Structure formats: structure tokens, C-alpha cells
Amino acid sequence: MAKQLAEGRTVTGCRLLSGGWSSQLRGLTLDDGEELVLRSFVKPFFRRHAPGLLSREASVVALLAGREGIPAPALVAVDATAQHCDHPSLLMTRLPGVVRVDEEDPEALGRRLDLLAAQLVRIHAVVPEELPRAYQAWTSPERVLAPAGGMWERAADVIRRDPPPYRGRFLHRDYHPGNVLFTGAGDGLRVSGVVDSVDTSWGPADLDVAHCSTALALLHGPAQGLAFRARYEAQGGHGLAVGPDHLYWRLLDALAYSPDAGKLAGPWRELGRTDPTPDVPAERLEAYVRLLLERYG
Incomplete structure (x- = not known):
């Protein structure tokens, strides 16, 4: 830290920030009042992959710095x-x-949620000079650990195919309410920050929509997850797949949470949501997958 600060600057305060799951976050206050965030990978899995993850995040943060419509942090x-x-x-x-x-x-x-959708539309409009890496799927039919039952087997069969054709877009890839900051209230509510760009990649807009939709289904209920596509398109988003092709991307994301959806309850509690017990996300995931099969199957 001392080597990175401007001459004469010192750190006068440090505290752990809540909400991080993949990394440990510290808020740092300098003697002139400026505030910084130190993101550290301490878990063995993320520490092992840190060279690629953090180098990629640093390049994305530099890419988005000062870009109109995308409030991203500046790299120090x-x-x-x-x-x-x-x-x-x-x-x-x-x-x-x-x-x-x-x-x-x-x-x-x-x-x-409309603001969340509008911000994602602006992210997908980014056209970098150098394309980021291609997206990586976070599950596969062979890796799905779902409860026994015909519905889960049918869901796994949906992703047992080659990926549908798509138009590539700039993806955040881990876009969900936990990685978006807000200021204000009521009509003055605004998105003030988008963070955690370690998984930024190139792929179908459907995949970002799917990931945010799954998070909303687990956090606010299956109906909110199902409706996020309509919010995205109402804010100007376009080019999403239809029918079975869109279902493929939705389930490719949703099935990655089974059977560990309950792990999200911990970070939510840190952020003030004490109502969801570890059983609630799993129950909502099952209901959400059923709704997806009914809507797009």
C-alpha cells in the first residue's frame, strides 16, 4: 500500500466490508479523506486462479474507467x-x-430492478478494441448435481446439446444485485457502481440476463427471475434468443447453483437480509426451474 500511494499520503483507517463471497474486501481511508478498496483472494480456489482473475479484472477496470454510463472503479x-x-x-x-x-x-x-436492467443494457453496448476471452460455462449435464426427479432430468437434458448460435457481446458475466451499488431513494434512486469484473468475457447477452435472473429468483422469488428478460428488453436490450435456445442459457446458469443454492443465504445475511434460511434458495431454485420449463420448454 505504502508504495502505491502518492507521496505524503497515509492510510488512517481500515475496515472489512461485508458482502464479498469470492474475496475479502477492505475499505481504506487515506489522511486526505479519499477512500479505496483492497480486494484480496484468500480462499484456496480463488488464490490459485488469482493471476488470471485479477489481471483480467485490472484490464477491464482500466477499459471502463471514465466510460459514460458505466460507473466502474478506477484502478490504483x-x-x-x-x-x-x-x-x-x-x-x-x-x-x-x-x-x-x-x-x-x-x-x-x-x-x-428496472435500473438494474438498464445498466446491463449499457454494459452490453461496450465494444472493446480487443475482445475479452470467450465465456466459460459454469456447469454441464455431467456436472449437474440436482435432486432426483423428472423435472431435474428434463432440465439437464436441455443443456445436453451444443450451445445455440449467438451474437457475441461484452459480458460482465457475474452481474447480479450483489455487484451493483445504488445511491438515493424513491425517484432519486440511481446505480452508482458496478463492481467485480474478474469474469468479464465475450458471449451471448442471454447469459448475463440468465445469471441476473437466477439471482433475482433466489433473492426475491421465482416470478422476479422469470420477469427480468422483459425488464431488460423494455430498457432497450435486444438480440436475446427465443424459445428453447433462450431456455438453454437460462438453465446453463440456474443448474450451476444446484445443490448449493443455500450458500447464498450467508452473504445475504451480511447485507441485512435475515429472512431467507438456507432452505429458501433451494426451494426457490426448484420453483424457478419449473417456471422456465413451462415458459420456454
């Missing part, structure tokens, strides 16, 4: 191989706002 420094830190780390500016996973009245929640 990166130590992807832990040459200077206890753990592989990335240092960036801190954005204003907070993560919002609370349940509000339907109108207020709908406004927030």
Missing part, C-alpha cells in the same frame, strides 16, 4: 501473484453507494 494497483501482499490483491477507488438486496414494496422494488 494490482498484485495478482502476491509478490508484495499476503494474498493476491487489487487496489481500486471506492465508489459511492451501497448494495441493495432488501425487499421493498412492489413499486419500489420494480424501480430498482
Whole structure:
């Protein structure tokens, strides 16, 4: 840290930030009031893959810096191989706002989800000079560990095919409410930050829509997950697949959560959502998969 700060600057405060699952986040305050965030990979799996993950995130943060319509942090420094830190780390500016996973009245929640969809449309409009890596699937028919039953077998069969053809887009790839910051309230609510770009890649817009949809289904109920496509398209998103092709991308994401959907309840509790027990995400995932098969199957 000392080597990365401007001459004369010192760190006067440090505290752990809540909500991180893949990494440990620290909020740092400098003597002039500036705030930074130090993101460190401490879990063995993420530490092992940190050189690629953090180098990619550093390049994406640099790409998005100052880009109109996408409030991303600015890169300060990166130590992807832990040459200077206890753990592989990335240092960036801190954005204003907070993560919002609370349940509000339907109108207020709908406004927030519309903003979430509009921000994703702007991300997909990015055309980088150098394309990021191709997307990676997070499950496969052989890796799906779903409960026994005809519905789950049918769902796994949907992704037992070659990926549908698609038009490539710039993907955040881990876009969900936990990686978006908001400021304001009511009509003044705004997206103030989009974070966690370690998985940025090139692929179908359907995949980002699918990932956010799954998160919304587990957090706010299956109906909200199912409806996110309509919100995305109402905000100007286009080019999504239809019918079985769109179902493929939705289930390719949703099935990656089985049987561990309950692990999300921990980070949610850290962010103030104490109502979902570990059983709730699993129950919602099952209901969501059933709705997807009914809608697009």
C-alpha cells in the first residue's frame, strides 16, 4: 500500500466490508479523506486462479474507467501473484453507494430492478478494441448435481446439446444485485457502481440476463427471475434468443447453483437480509426451474 500511494499520503483507517463471497474486501481511508478498496483472494480456489482473475479484472477496470454510463472503479494497483501482499490483491477507488438486496414494496422494488436492467443494457453496448476471452460455462449435464426427479432430468437434458448460435457481446458475466451499488431513494434512486469484473468475457447477452435472473429468483422469488428478460428488453436490450435456445442459457446458469443454492443465504445475511434460511434458495431454485420449463420448454 505504502508504495502505491502518492507521496505524503497515509492510510488512517481500515475496515472489512461485508458482502464479498469470492474475496475479502477492505475499505481504506487515506489522511486526505479519499477512500479505496483492497480486494484480496484468500480462499484456496480463488488464490490459485488469482493471476488470471485479477489481471483480467485490472484490464477491464482500466477499459471502463471514465466510460459514460458505466460507473466502474478506477484502478490504483494490482498484485495478482502476491509478490508484495499476503494474498493476491487489487487496489481500486471506492465508489459511492451501497448494495441493495432488501425487499421493498412492489413499486419500489420494480424501480430498482428496472435500473438494474438498464445498466446491463449499457454494459452490453461496450465494444472493446480487443475482445475479452470467450465465456466459460459454469456447469454441464455431467456436472449437474440436482435432486432426483423428472423435472431435474428434463432440465439437464436441455443443456445436453451444443450451445445455440449467438451474437457475441461484452459480458460482465457475474452481474447480479450483489455487484451493483445504488445511491438515493424513491425517484432519486440511481446505480452508482458496478463492481467485480474478474469474469468479464465475450458471449451471448442471454447469459448475463440468465445469471441476473437466477439471482433475482433466489433473492426475491421465482416470478422476479422469470420477469427480468422483459425488464431488460423494455430498457432497450435486444438480440436475446427465443424459445428453447433462450431456455438453454437460462438453465446453463440456474443448474450451476444446484445443490448449493443455500450458500447464498450467508452473504445475504451480511447485507441485512435475515429472512431467507438456507432452505429458501433451494426451494426457490426448484420453483424457478419449473417456471422456465413451462415458459420456454
